Amino acid sequence: MKRKTLLTIDDSPSPLMDQRLEFLRQLDIRIVWFCRGDNLTERPESAIRALREGHILGNHSWDHPYFSTLSLADAADQIDRTEALLERIHLVAGVPRTVRCFRFPYEDQIGSAEHHQALQEMLAARGFEASGLRAVTDPRFRRRAKDLSWFWSYDLEDWTLRSSDAPDAAPTLQRVLERLTRELPQRPSGLEVVVGHDHAHTVGQWEATILRLLDLDCEFVSLEEARALTPPARKPSLVEALP
Numbered sequence: 001m002k003r004k005t006l007l008t009i010d011d012s013p014s015p016l017m018d019q020r021l022e023f024l025r026q027l028d029i030r031i032v033w034f035c036r037g038d039n040l041t042e043r044p045e046s047a048i049r050a051l052r053e054g055h056i057l058g059n060h061s062w063d064h065p066y067f068s069t070l071s072l073a074d075a076a077d078q079i080d081r082t083e084a085l086l087e088r089i090h091l092v093a094g095v096p097r098t099v100r101c102f103r104f105p106y107e108d109q110i111g112s113a114e115h116h117q118a119l120q121e122m123l124a125a126r127g128f129e130a131s132g133l134r135a136v137t138d139p140r141f142r143r144r145a146k147d148l149s150w151f152w153s154y155d156l157e158d159w160t161l162r163s164s165d166a167p168d169a170a171p172t173l174q175r176v177l178e179r180l181t182r183e184l185p186q187r188p189s190g191l192e193v194v195v196g197h198d199h200a201h202t203v204g205q206w207e208a209t210i211l212r213l214l215d216l217d218c219e220f221v222s223l224e225e226a227r228a229l230t231p232p233a234r235k236p237s238l239v240e241a242l243p
């Protein structure tokens with residue numbers, strides 16, 4: 001059976017986002033792009049194109065700080081400046097904002113329990129929503145399923161990729177692809193939320209990781225389709241099956 005997969009890509013828009021949008025358009029794949037405010041000011045037109053082609057844009061802070069070390073005022077500033085841009089980009093694109101999603105850089109929101117709580121309340125006050133992806137079975141994801149910052153269930157580790165002209169680019173890509181090939185088929189069934197990165201130095205390599213996911217029987221679903229999925233039926237344990 002195909003593995004339902006929601007692709008989420010962080011740190012957008014990069015100078016390669018248009019090329020990546022074209023690649024996804026040809027494969028009929030729609031994803032969630034978590035955008036940085038500073039990158040949105042550089043390349044708003046890529047974000048506008050993504051919206052018009054049916055993708056979802058999320059907030060990934062202004063310039064990617066560690067939120068565990070930020071004051072609450074600075075955290076709010078990071079979120080609000082990026083939100084203001086995202087709002088404007090939706091308006092210009094003529095696409096209504098149907099989802100308000102957020103992902104912390106490095107998923108580093110925690111700090112103390114109080115800080116984590118205060119950040120969650122800050123996101124709630126701004127109308128951010130939990131992912132609502134009930135079909136994910138990965139236990140780490142499940143533990144954080146109610147968080148208003150969207151976690152992932154599988155990391156492509158494409159952030160380890162080297163610049164395409166670096167001497168170790170090819171063996172590094174090989175390692176990333178081999179890991180996917182080894183690990184992904186062993187994963188429990190259920191929706192997979194894959195995280196990758198819109199980094200400008202991974203020319204061509206980014207596409208190779210997506211193609212490998214397809215080779216491994218991943219079926220990419222849109223956020224809307226992913227949210228409509230129900231958890232796979234669990235076989236009752238022997239004890240539960242007793243009368």
Ligand SMILES: [Zn+2]
Pocket residue numbers: 010011060064104105106
């Ligand atoms: Zn990031």
